[in-house]
Amino acid sequence: MISEKMKAFVEGSSVIRAMFEEGKRLASIYGADKVYDFSLGNPNVPAPKEVNEAIKAIVDEEESTYIHGYMSNSGYEDVREAVANSLNKRFGTNFNATNIVMTVGAAGGLNVILKSLLNPGDEVIAFAPYFGEYRSYVGNYDGKLVEVSADTEHFQLNLEEFEQKITDKTKAVIVNNPNNPSGVVYSEETIIKLAEIMDKKQKELGTEIFLISDEPYRELVYDGAVVPWLTKYYNNTIVGYSYSKSLSLPGDRIGYLVIPDEVVDSEQLKSAANVATRILGYVNAPSLMQRVIARCLDVEVNVEPYNKNRELLYGSLKEYGFECIKPQGAFYLFVKSPVADEKEFVAAAKKHNILVVPGSSFSCPGYVRIAYCVSYATIENSLHGFKELAKEFGLI
Numbered sequence: 001m002i003s004e005k006m007k008a009f010v011e012g013s014s015v016i017r018a019m020f021e022e023g024k025r026l027a028s029i030y031g032a033d034k035v036y037d038f039s040l041g042n043p044n045v046p047a048p049k050e051v052n053e054a055i056k057a058i059v060d061e062e063e064s065t066y067i068h069g070y071m072s073n074s075g076y077e078d079v080r081e082a083v084a085n086s087l088n089k090r091f092g093t094n095f096n097a098t099n100i101v102m103t104v105g106a107a108g109g110l111n112v113i114l115k116s117l118l119n120p121g122d123e124v125i126a127f128a129p130y131f132g133e134y135r136s137y138v139g140n141y142d143g144k145l146v147e148v149s150a151d152t153e154h155f156q157l158n159l160e161e162f163e164q165k166i167t168d169k170t171k172a173v174i175v176n177n178p179n180n181p182s183g184v185v186y187s188e189e190t191i192i193k194l195a196e197i198m199d200k201k202q203k204e205l206g207t208e209i210f211l212i213s214d215e216p217y218r219e220l221v222y223d224g225a226v227v228p229w230l231t232k233y234y235n236n237t238i239v240g241y242s243y244s245k246s247l248s249l250p251g252d253r254i255g256y257l258v259i260p261d262e263v264v265d266s267e268q269l270k271s272a273a274n275v276a277t278r279i280l281g282y283v284n285a286p287s288l289m290q291r292v293i294a295r296c297l298d299v300e301v302n303v304e305p306y307n308k309n310r311e312l313l314y315g316s317l318k319e320y321g322f323e324c325i326k327p328q329g330a331f332y333l334f335v336k337s338p339v340a341d342e343k344e345f346v347a348a349a350k351k352h353n354i355l356v357v358p359g360s361s362f363s364c365p366g367y368v369r370i371a372y373c374v375s376y377a378t379i380e381n382s383l384h385g386f387k388e389l390a391k392e393f394g395l396i
Contacts, residue, residue, distance in 0.1 A: 075102025209236065
């Protein structure tokens with residue numbers, strides 16, 4: 001019999017993944033070109049040619065033991081130094097290899113840092129809408145996820161409620177910027193206010209509160225949007241990054257954590273993250289992909305295909321009467337359901353072979369998430385179904 005904790009995890013298993021599997025089932029019946037699967041943030045833009053060229057060159061040039069062997073649990077030192085130098089160049093920081101822990105994607109990084117920080121009963125605050133796996137990640141280490149309700153007008157952070165939710169048990173706060181599922185970029189003004197509240201509360205409570213910035217979509221921004229680099233605003237900030245979205249490498253599971261020297265007890269925390277990488281069973285981030293990333297740090301991210309999709313889908317849905325804000329980043333539209341129970345709308349959409357994810361999966365009921373990291377043709381072909389849905393629900 002499985003553990004009681006796992007029973008709860010299984011029962012709450014990802015709706016997104018379930019919808020993805022449903023898409024595969026429907027495609028086997030109707031054909032892939034007649035199923036419009038907007039469920040999963042699986043990039044359709046190919047990895048840049050530089051990535052494939054780097055893989056080939058590394059395999060040809062380097063000894064196999066160097067490519068495929070063990071290294072420090074935190075990753076190859078020269079790769080970590082290269083990542084640190086790249087960040088310093090881009091953001092005016094002063095990191096070195098010791099501030100970087102290579103991770104098994106952003107999810108691996110979040111689990112490493114939460115394992116390193118949490119005691120049973122510690123609270124972690126997340127702002128709705130948020131990636132639903134945060135709850136499972138926090139629960140892995142017997143922490144408690146405390147959610148701040150969504151500001152559904154602008155989808156910026158609800159800071160008034162946030163301040164009220166901070167207690168002496170608050171150990172960490174997770175911010176996802178750009179946000180999945182809303183596509184919003186939290187402004188510098190918002191981040192400054194967030195940092196001021198956290199600084200004030202640390203002093204009032206006499207505790208340390210860590211800000212964890214989850215940034216897998218950092219490079220996917222539009223219309224000149226700028227994502228603030230959070231370590232500049234709050235000392236106890238840890239940044240998690242992944243190349244899954246920016247370089248279209250979700251299955252290769254490669255990313256990093258940044259643990260600045262300004263973080264309280266940073267040396268101890270860096271050591272803990274190194275050990276957590278091992279005892280969680282990751283051992284180290286994929287060795288080949290570490291070497292690849294070191295050669296591709298300056299590769300330009302191609303956002304134009306996503307922007308083209310964004311413009312078509314957003315413009316069309318607005319024309320059909322749907323309500324949503326225009327995303328500034330990532331590759332999701334967060335659309336208000338025309339009926340209070342968004343699961344009713346999700347079911348209706350499925351009848352048109354359109355697969356979208358209910359907002360309740362992100363602790364924001366009444367909305368649905370549409371991942372537009374699909375082919376342009378998929379969006380074009382789905383529009384008739386969206387228009388019919390608009391008619392069914394009296395929007396046009």
